[in-house]
Amino acid sequence: MSDERTYSYGYDNRHRLTHYRQMQPGSVLTESRYLYDPLGRRISKRVWKSQEERESLTGKACLWLNPTPEVTWYGWDGDRLITTQTDDTRIQTVYPPGSFTPLIRTETATEALAKTHHRSLAEKLQQDAGMAFVPELVALLDNLERELNAGRVSEQSRQWLAQCGLTPEQMKNQMAPAYTPARKIHLYHCDHRGLPLALIDVKGRIAWRAEFDEWGNMLREDNPDNLQQLIRLPGQQYDEESGLHYNRHRYYDPGQGRYITQDPTGLAGGLNPYVYALNPVSWTDPLGLEQFLFSNADEAGLFAIKMCNADSIENNLEYGGLICKKDENYFYTGPLKGNLAGVNPYKAACPDDSKRVGVYHTHGYFSDTEGNKVLKRNDAYDSLHFSPQDKSSADFFAKGEKEYSSYLGTPESTYFKYNPKTQKVSEMK
Numbered sequence: 001m002s003d004e005r006t007y008s009y010g011y012d013n014r015h016r017l018t019h020y021r022q023m024q025p026g027s028v029l030t031e032s033r034y035l036y037d038p039l040g041r042r043i044s045k046r047v048w049k050s051q052e053e054r055e056s057l058t059g060k061a062c063l064w065l066n067p068t069p070e071v072t073w074y075g076w077d078g079d080r081l082i083t084t085q086t087d088d089t090r091i092q093t094v095y096p097p098g099s100f101t102p103l104i105r106t107e108t109a110t111e112a113l114a115k116t117h118h119r120s121l122a123e124k125l126q127q128d129a130g131m132a133f134v135p136e137l138v139a140l141l142d143n144l145e146r147e148l149n150a151g152r153v154s155e156q157s158r159q160w161l162a163q164c165g166l167t168p169e170q171m172k173n174q175m176a177p178a179y180t181p182a183r184k185i186h187l188y189h190c191d192h193r194g195l196p197l198a199l200i201d202v203k204g205r206i207a208w209r210a211e212f213d214e215w216g217n218m219l220r221e222d223n224p225d226n227l228q229q230l231i232r233l234p235g236q237q238y239d240e241e242s243g244l245h246y247n248r249h250r251y252y253d254p255g256q257g258r259y260i261t262q263d264p265t266g267l268a269g270g271l272n273p274y275v276y277a278l279n280p281v282s283w284t285d286p287l288g289l290e291q292f293l294f295s296n297a298d299e300a301g302l303f304a305i306k307m308c309n310a311d312s313i314e315n316n317l318e319y320g321g322l323i324c325k326k327d328e329n330y331f332y333t334g335p336l337k338g339n340l341a342g343v344n345p346y347k348a349a350c351p352d353d354s355k356r357v358g359v360y361h362t363h364g365y366f367s368d369t370e371g372n373k374v375l376k377r378n379d380a381y382d383s384l385h386f387s388p389q390d391k392s393s394a395d396f397f398a399k400g401e402k403e404y405s406s407y408l409g410t411p412e413s414t415y416f417k418y419n420p421k422t423q424k425v426s427e428m429k
Contacts, residue, residue, distance in 0.1 A: 005029070007242075015261050016040065017251050020242050027063040032241045038311075039337055040249060041079075045072050047241045078348045079248055079287055079334050081237055084230070085110065091228070098349040098356075100234035100286040101194035107184040107227070119176040121145040148172050186227075193280075194234040194352060199227060214280050215257040216245065234351060235286025247288035248334065252276060259288065286351050287334055294330040297323050297358050301407035302415055302428050304332035304360045309409035312362035316373060320345030320361030323405070326354040340364055340371040341381070342389075346397070357401070359394060362409040376411075384410045386418050386425060395420045 010019030022030040027050065035044040046069035054061050075083030080100060084091045087110060094104040119127070122141040126133055133141070140160065147153045153168045161167060186199040186207055195216065198209040208229050210221040216233045223229075230238040236245035236252060245252040250261045257280070262273035277285050294300040300323050308319040319335040320343040333348040343361055350356045366379040374380075381387070386408055398404035398420035406418040407428070415428040 009260070011261070014040065015250075015264065017261070022241070028065050029063070030241050031065065032239075037076075038315075039335065041074070041076050041081075042246055043074050043076075045239075046070070047072075049241075078336050079235070080349065081235075084237075089228070093231070095349075099194075099352050100349060101190050101352055102188040102196060102231055105186045105188060105199060105229075107186075108181050118178055121148075121171070121175050124174065124176050144168075144171060145175065148175065184227075188231075194286075196229060196231050199229060201225075215276070216252070216254040216280070233280070233286075235288065248286070249288035252288070295328075297325070297330050297403060297405055298407075298417065298428065300330040300332045301358055301360050301405065301417065304335070305362060305407050305409035305415055308335040309362050309413060309415075312409065313365050313411055313413070316340055316365040316367055316371060318343035318362055318364050320359065321348045322346070322350055322356050323358030323360060323407070324350035324354040325357045325403075326351075330357070332360065340367055341369075346393075356397070357403050358405045358407065359397070360407040360409075361390070363411060365411045384412060384414070386416065391418060391420075391423075394418055 005022060005024045008019075008021045008023070009017060012018050016034070016036055018034050020030075020032045020034075021028060028048075029050045030047065032045055032047040034042055037043050048065050048067070048069045050063045050065050052061055052063055071087065073083075073085045074081055075085075077095075080093075080095055082093050082095070090108050090110055092106045092108075093102050094106075095101065096103055120142060121144065122133060122138045125141065140157075144153070144157050144161075147157055148168060148171065158168065161171065184201070186201055188196050189198040189200060190196050195212060197211075199207045201207045206222075207225045208221075208223050208227045210229075211219045212232075213219055216236065230240075232238050232245050232254070233252075236247045238245055239251075242251075243253075243255070244260065245254060247259070249264050250259050252259050258274045258276055260274075294303065304321060304323070311317075312319050317340060318338040320338065321333040321335045322345060323330060323332050331354075333350065336343055336345060336348055338344065338361075345359050345361050363381065363383040365373050366376050366383055367381065368374050368378065369380045376384075386406065390406060390408065394404065394406035404420055406420070408416045408418070410416070416425055417428050418425050
C-alpha cells in the first residue's frame with residue numbers, strides 16, 4: 001500500500017478553513033469539515049476517518065471511509081475557548097481573569113450530563129398526579145422549592161402549607177434528588193508562555209505531561225490516564241486529524257512555525273502575513289492576529305471599530321473589545337457580540353504579556369427600545385454619541401493609568417475617541 005499522501009484544504013469567502021482531506025492513491029484517509037459562528041469562532045467540526053478491512057475471498061486489505069463522523073462542539077467566552085464536547089465527554093476550561101493561560105480543567109462524561117436534568121417540585125407533583133396544575137400553583141411550588149433549597153421557609157409559605165395540611169418537611173421529602181455527575185478535575189501546570197506542560201489531579205498526581213519545542217511541536221507525551229489534552233500555545237487547540245493548531249482567526253502549523261493563511265487584518269499585519277510570533281520563546285499570539293500591528297492606540301482603535309462597524313449596522317447589534325499594548329506595540333482583541341442595547345467589551349482579555357490601554361465598541365443602527373430600526377430623529381439610544389455609561393466605565397478603568405482611551409463606531413460610519421483624562425470627545429478619520 002502506497003504512503004504517498006496528498007492534502008487538500010478548502011476555504012470560505014472569509015478565508016476560513018472549512019474542509020480538510022488527507023488522501024493516498026485510491027483512498028481517502030481522513031476528511032473533516034469546520035463550522036464557524038458570525039464572529040468567526042469555530043463552533044463545530046466533523047471528522048470522517050478511514051477503517052481497514054480485508055476482503056473475505058482474497059484477504060487483501062482495503063480502506064473505506066466510515067460514513068459516521070466524529071462530531072465536536074465548541075463553546076466560547078469572548079475569544080477564549082472554554083468548552084469542548086463530543087459524544088463521549090465534555091471538557092471545560094477555566095482561565096484566570098484577563099488571561100489565555102488555562103488554570104483548571106473539568107471533564108464530564110456526556111452520558112452523565114444527560115442525567116443532570118432536574119425535575120422541579122412542581123413538575124414531579126404534576127407527573128405523579130397525572131394532571132397539569134394552574135400557573136398560580138406552579139408559581140407557589142417553585143417559590144417553595146427555592147426556599148426549601150435555601151433552608152429558609154417563609155411564614156407565608158408555612159401558612160399556605162398548613163392550610164393544605166402539609167409541613168415543609170413533607171414537601172422536602174417530595175423533591176426529586178439532585179444528580180451530580182462524576183467529574184475529573186485537573187490543575188494545569190504551564191510554562192511562562194501559557195503552554196500546558198502537565199495536568200495535576202486532585203490527589204496531586206501528574207495525570208498527563210508533555211514536552212514541546214519552541215514552536216509548539218510535541219516532543220514527548222506521558223499520558224497514563226489517557227486524557228485528551230488539546231490546548232497548546234495560548235489560544236491554540238490541537239486538531240489530531242490535520243496536525244494543525246486552531247488559533248481563533250486562523251490555523252497554525254507548528255511544523256513550519258507559521259500560519260497556513262495570511263493575517264486577516266491584511267497589510268496591518270506586517271510584512272510577513274504568515275508569521276507567528278517573532279520570538280516564540282517569549283512571545284505568543286493567542287488570537288491568531290500578529291500582535292505588532294500599530295504604533296499607537298488610536299491606530300489600533302480606529303482599525304478595530306472600522307473592522308466591525310459594518311456588521312454592527314447591518315445586524316443592529318453592538319460589538320466591542322479591548323486595545324492592548326506590549327512594549328511599544330498596540331493591537332486589539334477580536335470583537336465580542338452584544339445586543340441592540342449594549343456590549344461588555346471588558347469580557348475580552350488582553351494576553352498575559354500585554355496591558356489593556358483602551359476599549360472600543362459600536363452602536364449598531366438607529367433603533368427604538370424594541371430593536372426596530374428607525375430614522376435618526378427617533379433613535380432611543382442617541383447612537384451617534386458616547387453614552388454616560390460608556391464614559392463612566394472608561395473613566396473607571398482609566399484611573400491610575402498613563403494612557404487609556406475609548407473608541408466608538410456609529411450608525412453613520414463616523415468614529416470618535418473619548419479621552420478620560422481630558423473628558424473630551426474628538427472625531428477620528
